[in-house]
Amino acid sequence: MRGTNRPSLKDVAAIVGVSTASISRCINNPQKVAEPTRLRIKKAIESLGYVPHFGGRALAINRTNTIGAIIPSMENAVFASGLQAFQEALSHAKVTLLVGSSNYNATQEYDQIRSLLSQGADGLLLIGKDRPKNTQDFLERNSVPHVLAWCFAEHMSSLTVGFDNRKSGQKITKHVIEHGHRKLAVIAGLREGNDRAHERILGIEDAVKANPTVEIVAIEECKYSFNEAGAALDRILAIEKSPTAIICSSDVLAVGAMLRTKDLGLRVPDDLSITGFDDINLARVVTPGLTTVRVPQQEMGRKAAVILLDLINPNRSNAELQSIELTTPIITRGTLAYL
Amino acid sequence: MRGTNRPSLKDVAAIVGVSTASISRCINNPQKVAEPTRLRIKKAIESLGYVPHFGGRALAINRTNTIGAIIPSMENAVFASGLQAFQEALSHAKVTLLVGSSNYNATQEYDQIRSLLSQGADGLLLIGKDRPKNTQDFLERNSVPHVLAWCFAEHMSSLTVGFDNRKSGQKITKHVIEHGHRKLAVIAGLREGNDRAHERILGIEDAVKANPTVEIVAIEECKYSFNEAGAALDRILAIEKSPTAIICSSDVLAVGAMLRTKDLGLRVPDDLSITGFDDINLARVVTPGLTTVRVPQQEMGRKAAVILLDLINPNRSNAELQSIELTTPIITRGTLAYL
DNA sequence: TTCTCGCATGCAAGCGCTTACATTTTTAAG
DNA sequence: CTTAAAAATGTAAGCGCTTGCATGCGAGAA
Numbered sequence: 099m100r101g102t103n104r105p106s107l108k109d110v111a112a113i114v115g116v117s118t119a120s121i122s123r124c125i126n127n128p129q130k131v132a133e134p135t136r137l138r139i140k141k142a143i144e145s146l147g148y149v150p151h152f153g154g155r156a157l158a159i160n161r162t163n164t165i166g167a168i169i170p171s172m173e174n175a176v177f178a179s180g181l182q183a184f185q186e187a188l189s190h191a192k193v194t195l196l197v198g199s200s201n202y203n204a205t206q207e208y209d210q211i212r213s214l215l216s217q218g219a220d221g222l223l224l225i226g227k228d229r230p231k232n233t234q235d236f237l238e239r240n241s242v243p244h245v246l247a248w249c250f251a252e253h254m255s256s257l258t259v260g261f262d263n264r265k266s267g268q269k270i271t272k273h274v275i276e277h278g279h280r281k282l283a284v285i286a287g288l289r290e291g292n293d294r295a296h297e298r299i300l301g302i303e304d305a306v307k308a309n310p311t312v313e314i315v316a317i318e319e320c321k322y323s324f325n326e327a328g329a330a331l332d333r334i335l336a337i338e339k340s341p342t343a344i345i346c347s348s349d350v351l352a353v354g355a356m357l358r359t360k361d362l363g364l365r366v367p368d369d370l371s372i373t374g375f376d377d378i379n380l381a382r383v384v385t386p387g388l389t390t391v392r393v394p395q396q397e398m399g400r401k402a403a404v405i406l407l408d409l410i411n412p413n414r415s416n417a418e419l420q421s422i423e424l425t426t427p428i429i430t431r432g433t434l435a436y437l
Numbered sequence: 438m439r440g441t442n443r444p445s446l447k448d449v450a451a452i453v454g455v456s457t458a459s460i461s462r463c464i465n466n467p468q469k470v471a472e473p474t475r476l477r478i479k480k481a482i483e484s485l486g487y488v489p490h491f492g493g494r495a496l497a498i499n500r501t502n503t504i505g506a507i508i509p510s511m512e513n514a515v516f517a518s519g520l521q522a523f524q525e526a527l528s529h530a531k532v533t534l535l536v537g538s539s540n541y542n543a544t545q546e547y548d549q550i551r552s553l554l555s556q557g558a559d560g561l562l563l564i565g566k567d568r569p570k571n572t573q574d575f576l577e578r579n580s581v582p583h584v585l586a587w588c589f590a591e592h593m594s595s596l597t598v599g600f601d602n603r604k605s606g607q608k609i610t611k612h613v614i615e616h617g618h619r620k621l622a623v624i625a626g627l628r629e630g631n632d633r634a635h636e637r638i639l640g641i642e643d644a645v646k647a648n649p650t651v652e653i654v655a656i657e658e659c660k661y662s663f664n665e666a667g668a669a670l671d672r673i674l675a676i677e678k679s680p681t682a683i684i685c686s687s688d689v690l691a692v693g694a695m696l697r698t699k700d701l702g703l704r705v706p707d708d709l710s711i712t713g714f715d716d717i718n719l720a721r722v723v724t725p726g727l728t729t730v731r732v733p734q735q736e737m738g739r740k741a742a743v744i745l746l747d748l749i750n751p752n753r754s755n756a757e758l759q760s761i762e763l764t765t766p767i768i769t770r771g772t773l774a775y776l
Numbered sequence: 777t778t779c780t781c782g783c784a785t786g787c788a789a790g791c792g793c794t795t796a797c798a799t800t801t802t803t804a805a806g
Numbered sequence: 807c808t809t810a811a812a813a814a815t816g817t818a819a820g821c822g823c824t825t826g827c828a829t830g831c832g833a834g835a836a
Contacts (some may be wrong), residue, residue: 105577106792117816122794132814147578152557153495154792157821162491164535171521175718178517182510185538190547194556195536196503197526203471210528217492217503217533239486240443306680324721353722382663385724444823456786461824471784493822497792 103399103403105146113142119390125150146184148411156218165406166196166214167223168207170292174322175378176395177225180247181334183399184223190317190406194222200225202322204291209235215242220410223402227251228293243357243409247398248294250423256411258421259305259402261393263294265302266426273428274343275305275312278437280372282306283334283341285327287353292372295319298347298375320351327354328361335362349381356433367435377429386432401423444485452481464489464656465507473731490719495557498687504745505535505553506562507546509631513634513689514717515734516564520588522738530746539564541661543630547572554581559749562741566590566597566630574588575743581750586737589762597760600732602633606640606764609712609730611683612645612767614651617776619708621645622673622680623776624666624690634658635685637714654678659690666693667700674701681776689718692726695772708772716768725771733763 100123107118109261114121116135124131124139131139142148156162165188171178184256185195196219198210207224211233214222222244231247237244240254246258274282287295297316306312316337317331334341346352352374359366368387374381374390381388401422446457453460454476463478470478481774483489495501504527508516524534527711533574537559546563547585548744550572553561560582577594585597615623622642626634645651655676657669672703674681685691691713698705705725713720713729720727740761748759 107663118793119795119817120815123815127796130814131647135595136803137816147575149551149555149579151792152501152555153492153499153823154821155794156492156557157490157496157791157823158492158793158795160492172511172517172524173521175514178514181536182512182538183538185511189537189552192552192597196518196573197534197536198528199521211482213528213531213533216488216491217501218495233822236486240488244776250762324718357722379663380722382720383696383723400681447822458822458825459785461822462785464825469784474784492793493791496821497823497825499791557828591782709821753794 104151105148106151107148110139110142110146110148113146114138139399144252152419161410162218162220163193164217164219165193165221165223165403165410166198166211167217167219168198168200168210169223169225170202171199172197172429173345174348176349176376176393178398178410179378180395183396184403185399187400187403188407191403191413193407202288202292204230204233208236211236211242221245221406223247223406225249226293226297227254227256228291230291235307245402245405245409247402248393249297250421252421254421256403257419259398259405259424260422261424261426264301264304264420266375266391267298267345268305268428269301270375271302271305271345272308274345274371274373274434275309277343277371277434279341279343280312280437281315281339281341282312283318283344284314284347285318285320285330285334285355286347287322287351288319295347302345306425315341322348322350323337324350324354324357327351331355331358331431341370343373343434345373347375349374349376349378349388349390352390352433353384356384356388367433371435372433374433381429381431389431389434390429391426392429393426397424441491441495443489446487446488447488449478449481449485452485453520454475454512474537492494499563500749501557501559501585502521502532503535503539503556503558504532504560504562504742505537505550505556505558505750507537507539507549507553508562509541509547510538510565510661511536513687514719515688515715515732518717519738522657524736524738525741526739526742529744530742533745534676536605538602541631543569544573547575550581554579558747560584562586562745564588565737566593566595566634567630567635569630579762582745584741584744584748586741587732588636589760591760596744598652598737598744598763599761600763600765602636603640603643605714605730606637606684607644608640608765609714610684610766611647613684613773616682616710616773618680618682619651620678620680620682621651622654622683623686624669624673624683624694625656625658625686626661626690627658634686641684654680661687661689661691663693666690667697670694672698678711682712682773684712688713688715688717688727690730691729692719692723695723709770710774719753720768726763728770728773729768730765731768732765736763 111118172178200207225248227249239255243328289296316334319332373390377392381390449455511517539546564587566588589597628635655673659665659669713727716731720729
């Protein structure tokens with residue numbers, strides 16, 4: 099909206115022959131304006147193609163009706179679909195989504211937080227719960243309304259909508275162990291600054307420790323790409339004690355590993371079992387289908403939106419908002435063999 | 438940024454003991470402020486945790502440094518990755534991305550356009566080139582800076598960054614025909630309000646018409662989901678003249694069809710050839726690998742950002758900006774058989 | 777020493793909108 | 807008819823920031 103001379107309230111007022119206040123009221127509280135005037139105003143607005151100036155309004159009401167989301171990357175379908183659900187929910191409430199991406203990097207996330215906030219975001223959706231002190235401080239000090247998705251924690255200063263990554267990691271591992279596997283390997287995302295990856299591994303270790311006959315023969319971290327995962331698989335296969343199952347902390351990683359096994363002439367799950375995490379489309383499409391953990395992507399997006407909208411609602415009920423814990427069912431397909 | 442009492446320029450000025458003008462200058466034109474003052478100001482800003490108020494600034498400079506993108510859906514990886522690239526490019530230029538999604542629906546797109554613009558977007562990224570007259574009019578009348586991606590056209594009032602969907606459709610079809618196929622079927626996205634789907638089919642028809650021995654035995658439209666594509670495949674197989682190849686206007690559709698063939702016990706490509714369009718991760722992962730058309734998703738995102746940034750640059754060179762045509766190579770994998 | 781010029785800073789006028797309060801008009805009760 | 811209350815509209819003061827112009831200062835030139 100940047101024609102050289104966009105119409106302003108004044109212009110509309112001049113045409114209709116009323117004060118700017120009436121126009122404003124007509125836009126924000128139509129019932130406060132008499133029917134006939136309202137009609138004339140509507141017509142004038144229409145004919146001028148008037149659109150309220152965002153800055154002016156934001157300045158006056160100190161609110162932008164805008165919410166920011168900072169996700170690691172839209173490249174990964176799991177976040178893209180969560181974001182899509184989030185956006186749709188916001189859209190119904192007439193609030194607009196600002197997007198930033200952190201590339202799994204805490205500094206970038208901090209920058210994006212500052213940036214989105216300085217763009218006027220009324221609230222923020224963030225992924226995961228661990229962040230550096232300065233980021234944390236910044237959020238608190240400015241009392242930024244925000245919710246954390248993809249994780250769950252009670253008794254935290256922030257609200258969360260998601261699941262317990264550690265428990266989920268433990269659950270899938272237990273599942274693998276129940277299939278008779280004793281030597282496990284792990285391919286995970288880089289743990290640094292990524293609590294989800296970190297906690298999932300912790301969960302895996304929990305399950306292993308609970309069972310003395312089971313051991314983890316290798317943990318390989320790598321970026322979220324097929325090729326990196328393939329390389330991680332190579333490293334794992336290079337060690338003496340071959341695992342019978344590889345637990346991956348993400349479907350992308352799992353599928354990358356599967357692709358590599360194919361190149362190597364290994365059969366999944368006969369020669370090697372592989373499990374994923376996320377349950378994105380890829381998991382369903384690869385052959386055999388990937389046994390994985392379903393992450394409630396869309397549900398998180400939708401629920402996070404609800405909470406956030408409530409949080410920034412100026413006349414919000416004092417109703418105590420609660421963190422929400424969602425479940426992560428195991429989806430059984432074909433990559434996990436009984437030993 | 439909505440602490441009950443966020444600091445304003447005035448507060449900073451009070452602490453430093455200079456006028457608000459100097460603070461403003463220090464933020465926007467540091468070289469216009471003497472070194473020592475600048476340092477003191479920086480310190481004060483830091484200690485207060487001051488962040489410029491978005492509305493105030495937007496009102497004063499009549500610009501938001503915000504660009505909107507309206508894509509059909511982030512659910513489809515092809516758009517998600519284009520959007521990711523777009524966002525990154527914008528981020529480098531310190532501009533923020535507003536996101537809306539249209540769900541392949543012209544009315545929703547129009548609403549989102551209005552919405553993003555009223556949120557102050559300085560410019561817009563839109564997908565595809567055909568839209569209803571009212572949308573078109575709206576864009577022109579308000580002279581909204583915008584670029585259209587995922588399509589290409591010269592001599593249009595809008596700039597485009599993308600490829601010629603029709604030519605690409607023709608190209609893959611020619612490729613299929615060269616493999617000896619004579620009876621083709623098509624699974625496409627809903628054409629209504631979707632010029633990409635529409636033009637791809639036109640291209641397919643072009644290629645077929647150029648070769649009298651070839652015919653299209655069926656064209657099925659459906660939504661972009663595996664199941665819908667599977668159902669479309671069923672409909673195609675139900676007719677008498679069985680096609681030997683199915684050309685799909687998107688990878689999602691192609692993979693959905695492949696999944697269904699598997700259920701049906703049909704072998705791809707031995708019993709049936711299938712081609713896709715987009716070249717998203719799915720195409721590489723499915724077995725056999727999907728022969729498809731590569732769409733330069735990220736390149737479009739990046740280049741669209743460059744153009745758009747130029748377009749909204751207040752002191753922009755008069756350099757005539759040009760639409761950009763990108764190529765769409767055919768990626769040969771395993772779903773297209775020689776007959 | 778005086779005069780200029782340039783640099784650093786301050787002053788103050790908006791930018792377009794909302795809203796508390798004041799004023800006018802309408803409505804309805806007596 | 808009056809008159810009070812309610813409804814409709816107007817007035818004007820900001821919201822926080824930017825920026826053209828004015829001012830004050832010190833340095834170098836004459």
